[in-house]
Amino acid sequence: MTTLLDLKGVTAFYGASQALFGIDLDIAEGEVVALMGRNGMGKTTTVRTISNLLRPRDGAITFAGQPTRGMAIHRVARLGIGLVPEGRRCFAPLTVEENLTAAARPGGWTQQHVEQLFPRLAERRAQKSSTLSGGEQQMLAIGRALMTNPRLLILDEATEGLAPVVRQEIWAAIHRLKGELAILVIDKTLKELSRVADRCFLIERGRTVWAGTPAGLTPELTDRYLGV
Amino acid sequence: MSRETILNVAILAGLLAVALGAWASGEPFVVQLATRAAILGMAGVGLNLALGYGGLVSFGHAAFFGIGGYAAGILASAAQNYEPLMTWPVELPGTTSMPIIWLTAVIAAGLIALPIGALSLRTGGVHFIMITLAFAQMIYYFAISWPAYGGEDGLSIYVRNSLGTLDTMSPLTFFLIAFALLLLVLGLVLVATRSRFGLALAMARQNPLRLTSMGVRPFNVRLTAFVLSAMAVALAGALYADLNRFVSPTMLSWHLSGELIVFVILGGVGRPCGPLIGACIYVLLEQWLGGLTDYWQFPLGVILLLVVLFARGGVIGLVTGRNANA
Numbered sequence: 001m002t003t004l005l006d007l008k009g010v011t012a013f014y015g016a017s018q019a020l021f022g023i024d025l026d027i028a029e030g031e032v033v034a035l036m037g038r039n040g041m042g043k044t045t046t047v048r049t050i051s052n053l054l055r056p057r058d059g060a061i062t063f064a065g066q067p068t069r070g071m072a073i074h075r076v077a078r079l080g081i082g083l084v085p086e087g088r089r090c091f092a093p094l095t096v097e098e099n100l101t102a103a104a105r106p107g108g109w110t111q112q113h114v115e116q117l118f119p120r121l122a123e124r125r126a127q128k129s130s131t132l133s134g135g136e137q138q139m140l141a142i143g144r145a146l147m148t149n150p151r152l153l154i155l156d157e158a159t160e161g162l163a164p165v166v167r168q169e170i171w172a173a174i175h176r177l178k179g180e181l182a183i184l185v186i187d188k189t190l191k192e193l194s195r196v197a198d199r200c201f202l203i204e205r206g207r208t209v210w211a212g213t214p215a216g217l218t219p220e221l222t223d224r225y226l227g228v
Numbered sequence: 229m230s231r232e233t234i235l236n237v238a239i240l241a242g243l244l245a246v247a248l249g250a251w252a253s254g255e256p257f258v259v260q261l262a263t264r265a266a267i268l269g270m271a272g273v274g275l276n277l278a279l280g281y282g283g284l285v286s287f288g289h290a291a292f293f294g295i296g297g298y299a300a301g302i303l304a305s306a307a308q309n310y311e312p313l314m315t316w317p318v319e320l321p322g323t324t325s326m327p328i329i330w331l332t333a334v335i336a337a338g339l340i341a342l343p344i345g346a347l348s349l350r351t352g353g354v355h356f357i358m359i360t361l362a363f364a365q366m367i368y369y370f371a372i373s374w375p376a377y378g379g380e381d382g383l384s385i386y387v388r389n390s391l392g393t394l395d396t397m398s399p400l401t402f403f404l405i406a407f408a409l410l411l412l413v414l415g416l417v418l419v420a421t422r423s424r425f426g427l428a429l430a431m432a433r434q435n436p437l438r439l440t441s442m443g444v445r446p447f448n449v450r451l452t453a454f455v456l457s458a459m460a461v462a463l464a465g466a467l468y469a470d471l472n473r474f475v476s477p478t479m480l481s482w483h484l485s486g487e488l489i490v491f492v493i494l495g496g497v498g499r500p501c502g503p504l505i506g507a508c509i510y511v512l513l514e515q516w517l518g519g520l521t522d523y524w525q526f527p528l529g530v531i532l533l534l535v536v537l538f539a540r541g542g543v544i545g546l547v548t549g550r551n552a553n554a
Binding site: 051083101105 | 424427428430431434435437438439440441442443444445
């Protein structure tokens with residue numbers, strides 16, 4: 001499989017304080033990769049550097065063979081990165097349909113296709129996204145990212161703060177997406193992650209400390225890097 | 229139909245009814261006032277595209293209003309004096325044909341708005357307000373100091389420009405022309421705001437970074453909105469010059485930029501017909517209160533203050549009781 005995204009020794013700063021000290025991460029075309037670590041270890045920061053929302057100081061990021069250093073944010077997105085940010089972030093006064101279509105780019109993912117994945121969005125098509133439940137907003141955020149026809153979908157805490165039933169729906173959708181495009185998932189539920197991910201990366205204090213298959217995640221590793 | 233749609237139709241029908249009624253009862257001056265309201269409303273509708281939908285508070289739209297006015301004035305005066313507009317590289321005569329004048333006004337304003345917007349949109353907030361004002365002032369002083377077209381004294385259009393075989397000197401005919409163009413501009417603005425471009429513009433206002441991370445550069449969307457908005461304002465300016473049969477640098481002054489913003493805020497920011505009702509109220513106050521006192525802008529200021537403090541959705545928001553959706 002060809003490498004889609006590759007991070008090598010990425011460091012990043014928020015002002016004077018260093019957040020990333022050396023992230024190594026790679027995702028192959030069509031692969032599902034889990035990014036794990038405790039709170040504050042740099043998972044979201046890593047995602048921000050991938051999208052160029054935060055400029056890395058050192059290290060190299062290449063997406064689809066192109067180095068993204070210094071590239072404008074919208075150009076990085078257009079290379080094929082669909083970001084579903086933490087906290088959903090829909091455009092509240094716009095309707096579901098408007099949220100979906102505004103930034104859509106041509107490709108296999110159409111509104112119809114997204115509504116098949118999340119039938120609830122079809123029911124809520126003309127509703128303002130501020131009136132949706134948290135789970136529906138999450139579905140909308142994922143749908144919106146898919147409508148840009150990305151090659152890599154980044155899900156940052158996609159099931160956070162949702163009811164267990166709704167979480168199951170989101171996980172089911174991720175399972176259905178698997179194989180269609182590469183996915184980078186950040187989540188807290190180890191059980192679900194190890195079920196869907198092809199590979200996992202553990203990060204601690206802004207460094208990649210372990211990489212391997214979910215089967216290789218021993219209790220020692222999870223206790224050391226994920227347990228509280 | 230939502231309440232706002234009904235209200236919008238009522239506003240437009242009301243304006244038309246006032247003009248027709250006044251004409252029938254032999255009050256050409258009232259028709260003139262209705263025309264003024266329609267034209268100023270059109271300029272407000274144009275500004276609203278940038279200010280209301282795009283959140284771009286331009287304090288320099290008088291520049292485009294004046295450019296439209298001067299396009300009409302310069303073309304007409306050249307034609308009426310039988311002087312060519314220019315002799316090099318090709319000899320270009322003036323014209324009194326309204327469609328050509330409108331087209332010239334709109335294109336000229338678009339071409340000037342493009343660099344102004346491209347530079348101004350690199351800033352934001354207060355700086356954007358000030359830089360648009362600065363550009364408008366540059367054009368204002370240029371018009372004052374350039375003697376070829378009247379300089380500070382302005383430029384007269386002896387006979388209103390022509391549109392086919394219509395008698396444009398008839399107040400009612402001219403009102404209907406302005407009203408038809410107002411409907412056209414309103415329709416185009418509605419189509420634009422409901423298109424993907426309009427959605428992206430709303431997103432750029434709400435959260436530019438989020439839009440960027442979805443692969444759309446807010447700058448391009450905003451620049452398009454700024455240019456389109458300038459074009460609509462220029463069309464209104466061309467009509468305004470024809471209405472008064474006079475163009476002067478006053479049309480370019482920052483007072484007018486302020487008035488346009490007042491129309492938008494008074495009527496309702498981001499509401500399709502908001503600026504129109506704002507302009508109607510403005511014209512009415514100017515006429516009635518202006519007859520009573522020279523200081524009629526004082527009560528206008530009080531009303532504006534009340535609207536800003538207690539009716540954030542403007543008059544339209546007050547009547548429909550809902551927040552703007554765009």
